[in-house]
Structure formats: C-alpha cells, structure tokens
Amino acid sequence: MGVLLAAEVRRILRSPRFLIFTVGFPVVYFLIFSGLYGQGDTPDGAATTVYLMVSMAAFGAISASVSTGGRVAVERQAGWNRQLRLTPLPGWAYLVVKAAVAMLVALPALVLVFLVAGLFKHVDLTALEWLRVFVAAWIGVLPFAAIGLFIGQMATADSAQGMATVTMLLFSLLGGLFIPAFLLPSAMATIARLLPSYWIADTARAAVAGDAPALQGILVCVIWLAAAGGLAVWRYRRDSLRV
Template sequence: MTMLVWAELRALARNVTFLLVTIGLPVVFFLVMSEVFGDMDIRGIDMSRYMMLSMAAFGAMSVSIAVGTRVGRERLAGWNRQLRLTPLPGWSYVVSKVIVALALVLPTTLLIFLAGLALKGVSLTAGQWLGATLAVWLGALPFGVIGLAIGLSVRPDSADGLGVAVYLPLAMLGGLWVPVEILPGFMATFAKVLPSYWLAENARQHLISGSPGLAGPLVVLTWFLALAAVVATLYRRDTSRL
C-alpha cells in the first residue's frame, strides 16, 4: 500500500493541470474574495482571516474529491482489475486513496495560509495556526470518501465531471464563497447540515473560542462513517463484476 501511495503521489506531482486547478485556484479565489467583502467583520473575524479559512476548506474539499474521482479513470484503464490480481487487499486500495487525498490537502492548506500571511498580513497565534490546519486537514476526510463514491458508482468517463458538479454546490451552499451569516435564514440553516460548512467552521472556531467543541467534529465524523459504509458497498459491488 505504501508503494501504491507513493506511486500515485509521484504521478499527481507530474500532473501540472491537476495541481494548478486543485491547489492553485483556491489561492486565487482567496485573494479575490477577501477583496470583494472588504472590511466586513463577522463574529470578530475580519474578512481576510475569514476567507482564508473558507478557501482553505474549499481547496481541501476540491483536492480530496478530485483524488477520489480518479478511480473512474483507473476503472476505465483496467488498473483496478490489475491490482486485484496482486496480493494487495481491497481495503488497502481504498485506504490508499484517502491517504493520498490527505497528503495533498496539507500543502493546499499551507499554501493558502502562506498567501494569507504574506499577501494579506493575516496574523494568528501559533496555536490558532496549528488548530486551524488540523481542523481543515482532518475535516477533509469525508470529501475523499465522497470522491471515491463518485468514482465507483458512475460511468468511469463521467466521474471527474460529476465530482466538479458535487463540490461546487457544496462550496456555495456550505457558505465557503459567501459567509453563512449573510445568507437567507433557510439557506443558513441548510448549510449547517453539510460537511463543507463544518470543514471551515471547525477551523474558524479556533479563532473565536480556541476550540471547535464537539458538534462540528461529530458532524464531520458522522458524514465520514456514513460515506465510508457506502464506499465499502460500492467497492464490493464493483469487485463482483470482475
């Protein structure tokens, strides 16, 4: 499994388009969106810090889903079938995708934080930087599983497109592009059901209260476990077809 993870990371590192879209684009969005909302202050957080955390969440979500949906291409190329002829356990293949997603989430998050520090003058304590980084990194787990579910459930040539069609609404409805606090009441209520909202909110809580509490992490964990069960079912179904 270690060799499989390393091989995929090397392949993705050579994919310039993938890196620019999934890692570079959220940085651009952060620089633009922090200017759009200007001097607005939400719950004691200025918009540079607020949008930095929101775009870090967006980047983590998009890269995690993109890694998962690559399973569609591998199914199309027959790579899944080839791996099943090796001693590699089926669960290792699934877990390797989640590990790759988490490995890419970290530099994505750090790059956005670096842009906030260097270009927007964002200032946080060491504990806030660390807490926000861990919240975004671990909060990305459900989205890697969402990508896998898409890659295993739809036609292989449709997985990438559907992945985009999923994470863009999650970003919009989860309050990553527009703060939940200025959304209409029913939209704000709906946002708090989505893992995308809590991905950013758990990080923001490190600035507001010093800790995300229990509610946010529990929502993220619930989404992860539910989606993991779905992926396990889809993987067994896909295996039975071979």
C-alpha cells in the same frame, strides 16, 4: 500499501495541471474576495480576511480531495482495479491508500492559501494558532476524501470529473464558503449546518480563536464520513464480484 501510496503521489506530482487548478483557484479567489471585502469584522467577531482565508482554504481542500475520484473512475475503466485484486493487496488497503492520497492532495491548497494570507494579506497568527487552524481544516477533509472515493467508484471515466465538480460546488455554495451562512435565508442556513463543508470552516475559525470544536460539527462530519465511506466500500465490493 506503502509502495502503492508512493506511486500515487509520484503520479500526482507528474500532473502539474491538476495541481495548478486545484491549488491555484482557491488562492485567486482568496485574493479577489479579500481585496473586495477584506476590511472590517464579521458578525461573529472574526476579522474578514481571516474568515475568507479559512473559507477559501476549505474550498481548495474540498476541491482537491473530491477531484481524486476522477482518477479512481479512470482506473476502474482501464481495469487497473481488477489487476490489483489479483495481488496480495487487500481491498481495504486500496481504499485506505486512495483516501490517504485525497488527504495529501488537499495539503498544497491549505498551505498555499495560508501562506499567501500571511505574506500578502498580513494575517498575523501565532505559530500555535497557525498549527491549530491547519490541523482543524485538514482533519475536516476526511468526509470529502470518502465522498470523492465514492464518486470514483460510481462514475465512469467520462462523467467522474463533472460529478466531482458539481459535488464540490454544491457543498461549497450550500455550506457557506462563498456566501457566509449568516447572510443566507434561515432555511438555507439550516441546510448549511447539516453539511461538512460548513463545519470544516467553522472548526478552523474556532481553532483561530482558541475555542473547542462544536459537538454538532464533529457529529455531522462523522456521519458524512461513515455514510460516504460505507457507500464506497459497498460499491468496491460490488465491483469485486466481477473479477
């Protein structure tokens, strides 16, 4: 598992275009939105710049983690998965490594948005507050790592990137990352609270304020993680029958 994980990380680092697009866009969006709307407070009392920082960091982390599904689809089409099944590497280890890679590629998006917010937008948090918001946002990526893995197991190499993009945009838009949930109609706001994308940002904002994560948010994220992870395992086992 360690060897495979190291190889996956090296391969990502050799793909600067992947890093630029997954890390650069959230930073650009944050700078634009904070420049337009960065004054004042939101209805829940959070500073608008902090609110936007968390939303765009969550968007970047979601985008990066879901996009890893494209690589899984390419590997399936090239037959790499079949080769790995002939090695001593167990199937569960392959899935765990892929989920770990999705979590790792989410790190640069989180770190860079937070860094830009602190250096250029004067977001002033204590070291403990930065740590809390970072950990909350990063753990919240777990359901999307599973979703990206499921997309990679279902899609073809040609369709995977499109499916990942549509999935990422739907979760971001409906989850209130681009349009705050308190501005949405009540029906859409209800839908937002059923999505992990809403709760990854809500939990991170609660961490900034020093509040405990909402029990509903934990439950929603666990359900999505279990459902997407279970579907990814099911699809992987189905593919295994073809070896």
